[in-house]
Structure formats: C-alpha cells, structure tokens
Amino acid sequence: MKVYPYIIEFLQIAIFLGIAPAFTGWVRMLKCWTQGRTSAGLFQPYRDIMKLFSKDVILADNASWIFRFTPYLIFGTAVLAGGIVPMLSIDLPITSTADVIVLVALFAIARFFTALAGMDIGTAFGGMGSSREMTIASLAEPAMLMAIFTVSLASKSTSLSQMVHVIYSGQSVLRPSLVFALLAFILIALAETGRIPVDNPATHLELTMIHEAMILEYSGRHLALIEWANMMKLFLFTALGIATFFPWGIAASGDIGFIPAALLIMMLKLGIAGAGLVLLETGLAKMRIFRLTEFLGSAFLLATLGMLSYFILE
Amino acid sequence: MNIIVSSVLLLFLSALLAPLFKSRQRLLINASFLLAAIASLLGAAGGIWVVGAGITSKLILPVGLPDLPFHLRLDPLAGFFITVICLLSLFVSLYSIGYVKGYLGKRPVTSLVVFYGLFLAGMLMVVLADDALFFLVSWEVMAAASYFLVMFEDELIENRRAAFLYMIVAHVGAIAILLSFGIMAGLTTGFESFSGYTFDAMRQAEFPLQWATAAFLLAFFGFAAKAGVVPLHVWLPEAHPVAPSNVSALMSGVMLKTAIYGIVRVSFDLLGGFPWWWGAIVLIFGLISAVMGVLYALMQHDLKRLLAYHSVENIGIILIGIGLSMIFTSYNMPLLAALALIAGLYHTMNHALFKGLLFMGAGAVLHATHERNMEEMGGLIHRMPWTAALFLVGCVSISALPPFNGFVSEWLTFQAFLLSPALPGPLLKLLIPLGAALLALTGALAAACFVKAFGVTFLGHWRGSRNPRVQEAGPTMRLGMILAALMCLFLGILPTAIIEWMDILTEQLVGDKIGTTAGAFGWMWLTPIASERASYSGSTVFLGILAVVAVVYLLLHVKPSAIHRVPIWDCGFAKINQRMQYNAASFSMPIRRIFGFLFNIKEQVKLTPRGVHPAFPMRLNYYLRIRDRFWGWLYKPVVETSFRLSRRVGRLQQGRIQAYLIYSFITIIVLLVFSR
Structure with a gap:
C-alpha cells in the first residue's frame, strides 16, 4: 500500500480548508479595487469566521433540529467534495469513492438541507430564498451534467481523476467540444456559487437575495460554518474548472516531491481565475429572476453544442 | 415454490376468515394484518432465496377451465418481484395494524381487511403465473380488489368517481393485454388449438416481426395503463390519494410494479429478439x-x-x-x-x-x-x-x-x-x-x-x-x-x-x-464496468459525511456555549403571523411560470378596494386552478365520442320484444350466410 497518496490527500484537504477564505478575500479585494473602494485586505474572511465562532448562537423559538443540523451537514459535504476534486495531484485515494455525478449530488444534498432550513423558521424571506434556490438549481443541474458529460465523453470516464488524467496527458490543444463545455461550465458555476448575474453575495436587499435569504436567521458558529462552506464551494468550483479544463502543472503521480510546485501553480491559476471572476462580476448587472431561464438555457445549449461537436468533429 | 404458495394461501385465508370476526373489529385488525405480515415475511424470504440460488421451479394446478389448467412458474425474475412486493407489504402490514385502528368506531373495516388480503394475493399470483389465462385471472383479482379498496370510503363522491375512472382504465388496459396474449398464443399454434396459452409455448415460438410488434405494442399499452405512464396516467392521481394510506402505499409502491414486471416478462422473456x-x-x-x-x-x-x-x-x-x-x-x-x-x-x-x-x-x-x-x-x-x-x-x-x-x-x-x-x-x-x-x-x-x-x-x-x-x-x-x-x-x-x-x-x-467487485474491499465500491470508467461507494460517502459532521460538532462543543432562544425577528414591523409564510402555491410559483406552457392554468386575483384608494385594498382573493392538459387533449374527445356513439347505438334499443327478436333473427341469417 502506498502511503504518499494518503498524505497528499490529507494535505489537500488541509490546504483546501485553509486557503478557501483567502480566495474569497482575494476576490473581494480585487472587486474593491476595480470599483474604486478601499479593501479590507486578503485576510478579512478569516477574521469574520473567527469572530462568528466566538459568538453565541441565537435561535428562533420554533427552530427544529433540521435548522441546527444543516450547518454541520453543509460543512461536511463541502469537505468531502474537497477531497474528491483533484487539485494538487491526480492520484488521490478518495476519488474512487465518488465520481463527478456524486460530486454534483453532494452539492445537491447541501442545497436540499439549506432550503429546508430556510423554511424551518417560517418567515417569508426563508421560504422565498428556498423557492428561488431550488428553481435555479433545477435549471442549472441539467446544464451542469451536460457540460460534465461532454468532458466525460472525451475521457470515456466519469471518474474525476481519470478525466483529469486524460485531459492532462492529451495534446495541449483545446478541443472544440471542451471549449463549449468550458463556456457552459463558467455560466453554471456563476449560478451554482451564487455570483452576479444570478445572485449577489453582498446583498441583503429582500427583493434580490436568494442564498442569503435562506440563511438570514443563522448566527454564531452555525453562520461561521455556512460562510466557510460557501467559501469552500466557490474555491471548489474554481478548482474543478481548473482541474478539468486546465490541468497542466498538477502532479501526475503520487510523488510528494511534485507537490510544492503543483501548489504554487495552482495558486497562480486560482489568482487568475479570481481576477476573471471579478471582471465578469463588475461588468455585469444582476438579472431578474425570470430572465435566468435564458441565462441557464444558453448554458445548456452551449453544453449540448459541445456534445454535438464531439460527435461531429472528433 | 412451496413457501411462496403457502404465503399466497395464508393471504387468502386471512381474507376468507375476516368476515367471521366481523363483530370483533379490534381483534380482526390485529390478527389479519399480523397474518398478512407473516405471509409477507415468508414470501420475502422465499423470493430472496429463489433469486440468490437462481432456481426455477414449476407447478401445474388442475383448476380453472377444463383442459386449461393453471401453470405456475417461479424463476429469478418472478422471485425478484415477489421480494419487492413482500418486503413492502411486510412493512405496510405492520403499519396497518396501527393505521386501520383509526377507523374504529367510524366505519366497519371488514371489507378493507378482506380486499387487502385478496389484493396482496392477486399481486403475487400475477408474478407467479405462467400462462395467459392464470395471468389474466390474477390480474383481474388484483384490479378488482384494489377497486374495492379505493372505494373503501364510498360516501364521498370524489372517491366513487376516482374508483370508476380507475376501473375503466384498468379494463381498457386489460383488454389490450388480453389481445396481446391472444396474438402470441394464436401464432404459437397457428390459431389451431388453445395449447399455445402457456408462456412456455410462447417462449419457444418464433414470431414474425409484424405480429411480434403488434403483440408488444398492445402489451406495452396495457401495462402502461396500469403503470400510469403519461398520457395514460390520469387515473393515478385520482385513485391513489383517496384510498386508505396503507393501500395507497401498496398501490403506488408495488401494484404499479406488476406492470413493470409484465413489460419485462413480455419483451425480454416471451417475445425476445426485438x-x-x-x-x-x-x-x-x-x-x-x-x-x-x-x-x-x-x-x-x-x-x-x-x-x-x-x-x-x-x-x-x-x-x-x-x-x-x-x-x-x-x-x-x-x-x-x-x-x-x-x-x-x-x-x-x-x-x-x-x-x-x-x-x-x-x-x-x-x-x-x-x-x-x-x-x-x-x-x-x-x-x-x-x-x-x-x-x-x-x-x-x-x-x-x-x-x-x-x-x-x-x-x-x-x-x-x-x-x-x-x-x-x-x-x-x-x-x-x-x-x-x-x-x-x-x-x-x-x-x-x-x-x-x-x-x-x-x-x-x-x-x-x-x-x-x-x-x-x-x-x-x-x-x-x-x-x-x-x-x-x-x-x-x-x-x-x-x-x-x-x-x-x-x-x-x-x-x-455487470461486475461489481474490483480489488481489495470490493464490496465497498460499485464499479459497474471498470474502475477507470466510474465508481461509487455509498458507504464511504455516508461514513465520510458522518465523520466530518461528528468531528466538527465535537470540536465546536468542547467549550460550552449558550444557545439563546428568542422570538422570530420580525424586521421591526408589527407582529409576524403564520399567513406570511411561504406556502405550497407560492413555493412552486417560479417553476409554474417557467414551465407554465405545459399546464392548463387559470389564475385570478380579485381586489376588493376600500373606498379611498385602490392602493389600500380591504381584501384580496387569489384563485388558482391547474389542470392536467391531457384531459382536454386526449380524454375529453374519447369520452365525448364514446357518449355520442352510445347514443347512436341506443336508438336500436326500443324496449319492444319484437324488435329484439328481429335483431337475433337477422344475426343468425348473416352468420349462416358467412360461415358455412
């Protein structure tokens, strides 16, 4: 039994837990700069989380166990998902536990319980957020799977490490099907992580909020866990995009010597991806919720085009 | 085989004995549902064993019509469906002991108990049947028993209408299945004798493609009607809700599966080569x-x-x-x-x-x-x-x-x-x-x-x-x-x-x-084709989430910290009340708007304004009605045509005996002319 892959696995999860808030901080910082504001710095998310952990929990009178259990579950699924996506090395022991369909389902289970928690207290906001979130998710999920299927057609596998391995060892030319899949993936990632133009993570305006509406009643360590898990989700989608479409620089074998270089390259790629996200968010305005069908519909169309071009061109 | 047959017999027994205990309802409920649970347990054990050992056994019962005995066959496919039926009916029978007591003092439950047993027995017989005749007899036992179960609370007009609709669709389906078996049985013997009615004969026969297609399409139509495949589903949302909940569980959970069984049996086993x-x-x-x-x-x-x-x-x-x-x-x-x-x-x-x-x-x-x-x-x-x-x-x-x-x-x-x-x-x-x-x-x-x-x-x-x-x-x-x-x-x-x-x-x-095991700890990983292709380990996902949740929970509870319970934050406005919550209609509103073209939606908002200004309404009435489009598209025309036809045919009926005698006379003449 090889030991190194297990060490790398633990290392990856630890780095993932540690860096995720910094990535969010980086995105916020760049956003402040592009909008001409002074930023709170790269490490503000850490301070926020620490502050929330040290506070007491305030619960509504009729909050049930679902409300209290949900933050832990969201955190748990996020950590597990972080162990599955190949970030530093392709050779990870947990990846065979779950393929990319399971990964999508892990996000779905977190969403399911968040939506339930939104309805638990019985305020209008919570229900509104849950309803909108589930609507968007039901449109985003087919597009997401189509995008993933296009990649898995090329790699003849749905196992993440196998997919990354095939793309990694193939020619470095982007295939047309993958370009379409990438475009679709970017649109879906914006929707799934609740960024502009689908949702605005910074707003608490009742008419526009979606994800924030569901977690409005949370406080203390529960909120800290949810916020942290959310940062991990943003990080994870970025890392997933990088791993499936631009895997160059990832450690191909389970040798620990490659890890520092892989880590450095990953951080560089994340920095660029974060800058791209900020440019998108600054350039776009939030959409009306009923315009989202067009947005997600075009994501679906792009993914389908990718699949067609795979059959026709490749 | 014996174990399954004895389970069926036990179910019949519980149905037969029920009327004897009519006067002691509480005892009746306890005893009969316990008996049903035992029968289900036996059946489930038998089914699991049959599939596990992969055996096939047959039995011929000399009952039924003369020269047409009932054939029974228990193969792994039947065993699988018996396992499914019996597992759920075991759980539901236990549940029924408590649930049916809710009717005590309101209405006698004897009919529920009788038809419950018959219904379960009917489903098992459908799966066991190895000839067209026994299959259809069992199919009808199942359909009729479930009809009476849907009708259980028959004072409500809604229930009677649902049961009627169910009966019609079930019989239209049954006719299609009968015709399908007729085609297959006829072709096996060249329309010469009745001996082609066994499934064994059908299995061995080679059908020409056009006849096989006709048989398949008829069977698929018939089974689809039972399974509630769109557009033949309209009876299902009417009949299942009005039945007692234990029966709805069985109807939805396993009765629909007998139709799936039928589709698999006819296409893969009887016809084949499609x-x-x-x-x-x-x-x-x-x-x-x-x-x-x-x-x-x-x-x-x-x-x-x-x-x-x-x-x-x-x-x-x-x-x-x-x-x-x-x-x-x-x-x-x-x-x-x-x-x-x-x-x-x-x-x-x-x-x-x-x-x-x-x-x-x-x-x-x-x-x-x-x-x-x-x-x-x-x-x-x-x-x-x-x-x-x-x-x-x-x-x-x-x-x-x-x-x-x-x-x-x-x-x-x-x-x-x-x-x-x-x-x-x-x-x-x-x-x-x-x-x-x-x-x-x-x-x-x-x-x-x-x-x-x-x-x-x-x-x-x-x-x-x-x-x-x-x-x-x-x-x-x-x-x-x-x-x-x-x-x-x-x-x-x-x-x-x-x-x-x-x-x-x-x-x-x-x-x-499909291979499931690969490498060490093979039982943990589900790898249907190859491990490079895809794998999934439900147990690891379960344990992984559980472990992270437990660790995080413990870490956060090392230091005792207080949880304050407070009233809901109402944003500083007047008292929040329960009518401000999202409800079912408002929750599904975005999806209703996005996919609205698929439904027949009628939405009305009526404002009753106070005298001063329309911006301050006194009350607001919201009316929403959503209909299945298939009613208008498919069923209404059929219903109207059949009514029109029956009115036409009704003209033949004049109530005079002479007219009827002339009809019979003409019929005989015509038959004599054509079938000499």
Whole structure:
C-alpha cells in the first residue's frame, strides 16, 4: 500500500480548508479595487469566521433540529467534495469513492438541507430564498451534467481523476467540444456559487437575495460554518474548472516531491481565475429572476453544442 | 415454490376468515394484518432465496377451465418481484395494524381487511403465473380488489368517481393485454388449438416481426395503463390519494410494479429478439413520464396527490432503464444491457421502498391531522418528530441524494446513458445523451418538490385555520416506517451486495452480468464496468459525511456555549403571523411560470378596494386552478365520442320484444350466410 497518496490527500484537504477564505478575500479585494473602494485586505474572511465562532448562537423559538443540523451537514459535504476534486495531484485515494455525478449530488444534498432550513423558521424571506434556490438549481443541474458529460465523453470516464488524467496527458490543444463545455461550465458555476448575474453575495436587499435569504436567521458558529462552506464551494468550483479544463502543472503521480510546485501553480491559476471572476462580476448587472431561464438555457445549449461537436468533429 | 404458495394461501385465508370476526373489529385488525405480515415475511424470504440460488421451479394446478389448467412458474425474475412486493407489504402490514385502528368506531373495516388480503394475493399470483389465462385471472383479482379498496370510503363522491375512472382504465388496459396474449398464443399454434396459452409455448415460438410488434405494442399499452405512464396516467392521481394510506402505499409502491414486471416478462422473456425502436418507444415514454410527472407533482398541494404524481415520474425513470436495456440488447451489447436493466430493476425496488415509506408518512399525518391539504399544515416536526424524521428519509431517497438508495439507481441510469455513444448510428448517439439531461432535470425538480412537500408540511408554523390536537403515530405505524427507512439506507450504502444478488436476472434475460467487485474491499465500491470508467461507494460517502459532521460538532462543543432562544425577528414591523409564510402555491410559483406552457392554468386575483384608494385594498382573493392538459387533449374527445356513439347505438334499443327478436333473427341469417 502506498502511503504518499494518503498524505497528499490529507494535505489537500488541509490546504483546501485553509486557503478557501483567502480566495474569497482575494476576490473581494480585487472587486474593491476595480470599483474604486478601499479593501479590507486578503485576510478579512478569516477574521469574520473567527469572530462568528466566538459568538453565541441565537435561535428562533420554533427552530427544529433540521435548522441546527444543516450547518454541520453543509460543512461536511463541502469537505468531502474537497477531497474528491483533484487539485494538487491526480492520484488521490478518495476519488474512487465518488465520481463527478456524486460530486454534483453532494452539492445537491447541501442545497436540499439549506432550503429546508430556510423554511424551518417560517418567515417569508426563508421560504422565498428556498423557492428561488431550488428553481435555479433545477435549471442549472441539467446544464451542469451536460457540460460534465461532454468532458466525460472525451475521457470515456466519469471518474474525476481519470478525466483529469486524460485531459492532462492529451495534446495541449483545446478541443472544440471542451471549449463549449468550458463556456457552459463558467455560466453554471456563476449560478451554482451564487455570483452576479444570478445572485449577489453582498446583498441583503429582500427583493434580490436568494442564498442569503435562506440563511438570514443563522448566527454564531452555525453562520461561521455556512460562510466557510460557501467559501469552500466557490474555491471548489474554481478548482474543478481548473482541474478539468486546465490541468497542466498538477502532479501526475503520487510523488510528494511534485507537490510544492503543483501548489504554487495552482495558486497562480486560482489568482487568475479570481481576477476573471471579478471582471465578469463588475461588468455585469444582476438579472431578474425570470430572465435566468435564458441565462441557464444558453448554458445548456452551449453544453449540448459541445456534445454535438464531439460527435461531429472528433 | 412451496413457501411462496403457502404465503399466497395464508393471504387468502386471512381474507376468507375476516368476515367471521366481523363483530370483533379490534381483534380482526390485529390478527389479519399480523397474518398478512407473516405471509409477507415468508414470501420475502422465499423470493430472496429463489433469486440468490437462481432456481426455477414449476407447478401445474388442475383448476380453472377444463383442459386449461393453471401453470405456475417461479424463476429469478418472478422471485425478484415477489421480494419487492413482500418486503413492502411486510412493512405496510405492520403499519396497518396501527393505521386501520383509526377507523374504529367510524366505519366497519371488514371489507378493507378482506380486499387487502385478496389484493396482496392477486399481486403475487400475477408474478407467479405462467400462462395467459392464470395471468389474466390474477390480474383481474388484483384490479378488482384494489377497486374495492379505493372505494373503501364510498360516501364521498370524489372517491366513487376516482374508483370508476380507475376501473375503466384498468379494463381498457386489460383488454389490450388480453389481445396481446391472444396474438402470441394464436401464432404459437397457428390459431389451431388453445395449447399455445402457456408462456412456455410462447417462449419457444418464433414470431414474425409484424405480429411480434403488434403483440408488444398492445402489451406495452396495457401495462402502461396500469403503470400510469403519461398520457395514460390520469387515473393515478385520482385513485391513489383517496384510498386508505396503507393501500395507497401498496398501490403506488408495488401494484404499479406488476406492470413493470409484465413489460419485462413480455419483451425480454416471451417475445425476445426485438428491433431497437421498441426500446426507443419505451425510453421516450419513460422520459415523458418522468418529466411530466414531476412537473405536475410540483403543482399539487394535496400531499397524497403529490406523491401519486411522483409515482408517474418514478415509473418513467424505471422505464428509461428498461428502454435503454432493450436498445442495447437489440444491438447485441449484453454488458451494457445488463447495466441498464439493473438500473431499472434497482429503481423498481427503491421506488417500492421509498414511495411506500412516503405514503405511510403521509398516512400518519392524515391520521393525526385529518388533513391532506398541505396549505393547512406546517410545523408538524415539533409535534410528530418520528414521522417527520422518517418522512425526511423518504424525501432524501426519492430526490436521489446520496447516501440513500434513490441515488444509486439514478447513478446507474446515468452510467447507462453515458455508455450509449457505443451504439452504432449517429442519430442514437446524439439523441440518447439528451435523455440524460432530461433525467437530470427530473432529479433536480424532484428535489425542489420534496423541499416543498417537507418544508410546507413539517416546517414553519401551523398554517391552518383549525387547530387539531396532533399526536405522534403509534408504535406499529412507526415500526413499519422505521423498517422501510432502514431498508432505504441499506440499499443506498451497500448496493454491491444487492447487485450481486440480482446478477442472475440479467444473466438470464440479457446474457451478461455487470461486475461489481474490483480489488481489495470490493464490496465497498460499485464499479459497474471498470474502475477507470466510474465508481461509487455509498458507504464511504455516508461514513465520510458522518465523520466530518461528528468531528466538527465535537470540536465546536468542547467549550460550552449558550444557545439563546428568542422570538422570530420580525424586521421591526408589527407582529409576524403564520399567513406570511411561504406556502405550497407560492413555493412552486417560479417553476409554474417557467414551465407554465405545459399546464392548463387559470389564475385570478380579485381586489376588493376600500373606498379611498385602490392602493389600500380591504381584501384580496387569489384563485388558482391547474389542470392536467391531457384531459382536454386526449380524454375529453374519447369520452365525448364514446357518449355520442352510445347514443347512436341506443336508438336500436326500443324496449319492444319484437324488435329484439328481429335483431337475433337477422344475426343468425348473416352468420349462416358467412360461415358455412
């Protein structure tokens, strides 16, 4: 039994837990700069989380166990998902536990319980957020799977490490099907992580909020866990995009010597991806919720085009 | 074989003895449902053993019509369906002991007990039957018994209408099945004798393609009517909600599965050697049912009706697996066919368990609140904690979320879809993956629907105007639900064990089996084709999430910290009340707008303004009606035509005996002229 892959696995999860808030901080910082504001710095998310952990929990009178259990579950699924996506090395022991369909389902289970928690207290906001979130998710999920299927057609596998391995060892030319899949993936990632133009993570305006509406009643360590898990989700989608479409620089074998270089390259790629996200968010305005069908519909169309071009061109 | 037959006999016995205990209702309920549970346990054990050992045994009963004895055959396919039926009926029978007592003092339950036994026995006989005659007799026993069960509370006009509709659709379907068997039986002997009515004769016969197609299409139509495939589903959301909840659980959970059994039996076993487009038909109807079923379910606010529409959806998912398997079989790809068939059959078992669980949960809610309308419920998680938790297990399972069982079969179906590019022909290659997108849409919409169902029923505040005294379900009801929930978890985290057990089915029907074990700790990983292709380990996902949750929880509770309970924050306005919550109609509003073109929606808002200004209305009436489009498209024309025809025919009827004698006379003359 090889030991190194297990060490790398633990290392990856630890780095993932540690860096995720910094990535969010980086995105916020760049956003402040592009909008001409002074930023709170790269490490503000850490301070926020620490502050929330040290506070007491305030619960509504009729909050049930679902409300209290949900933050832990969201955190748990996020950590597990972080162990599955190949970030530093392709050779990870947990990846065979779950393929990319399971990964999508892990996000779905977190969403399911968040939506339930939104309805638990019985305020209008919570229900509104849950309803909108589930609507968007039901449109985003087919597009997401189509995008993933296009990649898995090329790699003849749905196992993440196998997919990354095939793309990694193939020619470095982007295939047309993958370009379409990438475009679709970017649109879906914006929707799934609740960024502009689908949702605005910074707003608490009742008419526009979606994800924030569901977690409005949370406080203390529960909120800290949810916020942290959310940062991990943003990080994870970025890392997933990088791993499936631009895997160059990832450690191909389970040798620990490659890890520092892989880590450095990953951080560089994340920095660029974060800058791209900020440019998108600054350039776009939030959409009306009923315009989202067009947005997600075009994501679906792009993914389908990718699949067609795979059959026709490749 | 003996063990199954004795289980059927026990069920008949319970039905026969029931009228004797008419005067002692409480004893009757305890004894008969316990007997049914024992019979189910026997049947389940027998079924598991038959599939595990892979044996086939036959029995000929010299009853029935002269020279046409009843043939019985127990093979692994039958054993599998017997296991599914008996597992759920075991749980439901235990549950019924508590549930049916809710009727004590309100109405006699003897008829419920009698037909419950007959219904279960009928389903088992359908699966055991090995000739067309016995099959149809059992099919009718099952249909008639379930008709009386739907009619149980017959003072309500709604129930009588639902039962009538059910009876009509069941019989239209039965006629199609009869014709299909007629074609097959006739062709085996060249329309010479009756001996072709056994399934054995049909199995050995070679059918010309056009006749085989006719037989298949008729059988598919007949079974689809029973299974509730769109557009033949309209009876299902009417009949299932009005039946007593234990019966709805069985009807939705397993009665629909006998139709799936019929489709598999006729296409794979009796006919065999089909062209690819048979599979495509099954696949397309499966996809339509899945998407339409879940969309209609989202629009419901009656909890049991919502669940009934979800049965339409899940039957669709099962048919997707079977259709794909037929397509793969016709191109001679046994491994992929085995994968798709396993996906379909696994979902058959899963759906039986979680839909049974959900109907039992809905029944417990109905039992406690006497309410089916979700808009009048809310906050039940505080008053019925057990039911809420168990219902949640059902919701998570049916929404195809790991680590529960619904996810496993959906994952297998996705894998089957992803392997379809191996098919020859560009059209199939291109179109079949689009089906995967529809399946993904179905899964996501199902999750939305169950957030709504659970959230509106169990979470928030009580929405209703009445305030009934709600009590938790009794011990036997809870036991039935707990067992079903545990089975859902078991099938979710140890799929390899079940699939190994089921391998014999695919080996017999399509000639290959999917490998499940690979490498060390093989039982943990589900690797249908190869480990590079895809793998899933439900147990690791389950344990992984559990471990992280436990560690985080413990870490955060090292230091004791207070939890303050406070009233809801009302944003500083006047008192917040329960009418401000989201309800079922408002939850599904965005989806209603997006997919509105599929429904027949009538929405009206009526403002009653105060005198001063229209911006300050006194009251607001909101009216929403959503109808199944298929009523207008398909059924109304048929109903109107049949009424018009019957009025025409009615003119023959004049009430004078002379006229009738002339009719008979003419008929005889005509017959003599033509059949000399």
